[in-house]
Amino acid sequence: MSEIVPPEVRPKPAVPAKPSHVVPPTSIPPAPLQGSGAGGQGSGGGSTLLGYVGIDTIIEQMRKKTMKTGFDFNIMVVGQSGLGKSTMVNTLFKSQVSRRSSGWSRDEKIPKTVEIKSVSHVIEEGGVKMKLTVIDTPGFGDQINNENCWEPISKYINEQYEKFLKEEVNIARKKRIPDTRVHCCLYFISPTGHSLRQLDIEFMKHLSRTVNIIPVIAKADTLTPEEKTEFKQRVRKELEVCGIEFYPQKEFDEDQEDKADNDKIREAMPFAVVGSDKEYQVNCKRVLGRKTAWGIVEVENPNHCEFSQLRDFLIRSHLQDLKEVTHNIHYETYRAKRLNDNGGLHPISTSNSTQESNL
Numbered sequence: 001m002s003e004i005v006p007p008e009v010r011p012k013p014a015v016p017a018k019p020s021h022v023v024p025p026t027s028i029p030p031a032p033l034q035g036s037g038a039g040g041q042g043s044g045g046g047s048t049l050l051g052y053v054g055i056d057t058i059i060e061q062m063r064k065k066t067m068k069t070g071f072d073f074n075i076m077v078v079g080q081s082g083l084g085k086s087t088m089v090n091t092l093f094k095s096q097v098s099r100r101s102s103g104w105s106r107d108e109k110i111p112k113t114v115e116i117k118s119v120s121h122v123i124e125e126g127g128v129k130m131k132l133t134v135i136d137t138p139g140f141g142d143q144i145n146n147e148n149c150w151e152p153i154s155k156y157i158n159e160q161y162e163k164f165l166k167e168e169v170n171i172a173r174k175k176r177i178p179d180t181r182v183h184c185c186l187y188f189i190s191p192t193g194h195s196l197r198q199l200d201i202e203f204m205k206h207l208s209r210t211v212n213i214i215p216v217i218a219k220a221d222t223l224t225p226e227e228k229t230e231f232k233q234r235v236r237k238e239l240e241v242c243g244i245e246f247y248p249q250k251e252f253d254e255d256q257e258d259k260a261d262n263d264k265i266r267e268a269m270p271f272a273v274v275g276s277d278k279e280y281q282v283n284c285k286r287v288l289g290r291k292t293a294w295g296i297v298e299v300e301n302p303n304h305c306e307f308s309q310l311r312d313f314l315i316r317s318h319l320q321d322l323k324e325v326t327h328n329i330h331y332e333t334y335r336a337k338r339l340n341d342n343g344g345l346h347p348i349s350t351s352n353s354t355q356e357s358n359l
């Protein structure tokens with residue numbers, strides 16, 4: 001049996017993470033009849049273009065295709081017991097993401113989670129369909145021995161990679177492989193105001209090798225704004241000292257612009273969130289919130305907590321990048337190891353392995 005050689009982490013391919021501005025083909029002025037790539041007008045060198053080729057319409061073509069096929073996006077919630085993970089699953093579905101309930105009726109108390117369970121909804125906006133799946137996991141940390149408590153989570157993540165790999169190496173593989181791989185894992189940190197627990201450090205260290213980790217501070221309504229700012233700083237420092245790479249990982253910043261954008265996000269992390277699946281009337285509007293003796297904490301109000309920032313980061317700005325890092329880095333690492341291992345799957349040509357991967 002061949003020895004397992006851990007694969008090198010590969011650089012991310014240069015695919016634009018954020019959508020570029022799309023100019024309708026009809027409004028594009030024709031290119032000069034004669035021109036050259038680098039030499040400027042009339043420099044004579046390079047290729048000669050005879051007119052508008054229409055390369056820029058590829059964005060529009062990709063958009064149309066995505067609208068037809070739709071795409072999957074899978075978020076997992078992980079963390080110690082009772083930090084509000086299941087509540088967050090409901091919050092995500094009931095918030096402006098979809099305004100749908102994830103299954104519990106309004107006044108029912110959310111039960112303790114005892115097994116990994118996923119909830120999916122197909123959300124459609126502007127003609128684009130997204131199947132959003134949130135994977136809820138049982139909390140950990142309340143056993144006497146918490147050793148290796150990340151194993152069931154790790155196992156689940158790897159099982160999804162395995163499923164995808166099996167589909168990919170199939171001779172008659174599907175044109176569009178269903179993607180159940182975990183694109184991001186929200187790691188819930190207890191709002192102690194002190195420091196990370198050893199268990200959190202161990203857990204994140206293990207998971208960050210296989211999945212995009214996004215740390216979040218749970219139940220942020222229990223911290224004052226000053227405590228929150230200080231705690232966030234401390235958590236960032238501790239993560240750095242412990243060498244825990246959370247998403248967006250610095251090494252995958254594509255260029256200066258990307259780095260500047262991601263630096264801002266990294267400085268704002270971990271997002272301090274509040275979850276709730278209850279609605280209240282505030283200023284003639286129904287809002288998701290937590291009712292306290294001194295008022296209502298509005299989940300989607302950026303002045304009250306950072307839930308909407310987190311949601312925008314996940315869906316509006318980084319969804320495609322999360323999927324790409326999952327496919328090109330985490331899955332690729334799994335795949336290379338697995339094929340090296342020769343455990344039943346024979347090495348396949350890599351030339352078309354990413355074809356129709358539904359990114």
Ligand SMILES: Nc1nc2c(ncn2[C@@H]2O[C@H](COP(=O)(O)OP(=O)(O)OP(=O)(O)O)[C@@H](O)[C@H]2O)c(=O)[nH]1
Nearest residue numbers: 081082083084085086087112113138139219274275
């Ligand atoms: N103060 C506060 N309480 C919250 C928040 N989110 C959830 N809770 C409460 O915390 C308790 C536990 O919530 P769950 O969502 O069941 O927590 P969990 O992490 O899924 O728990 P396990 O399944 O046992 O791991 C419930 O009473 C929730 O109402 C929050 O943002 N702030």
Ligand SMILES: [Mg+2]
Nearest residue numbers: 085086112113
């Ligand atoms: Mg739960």
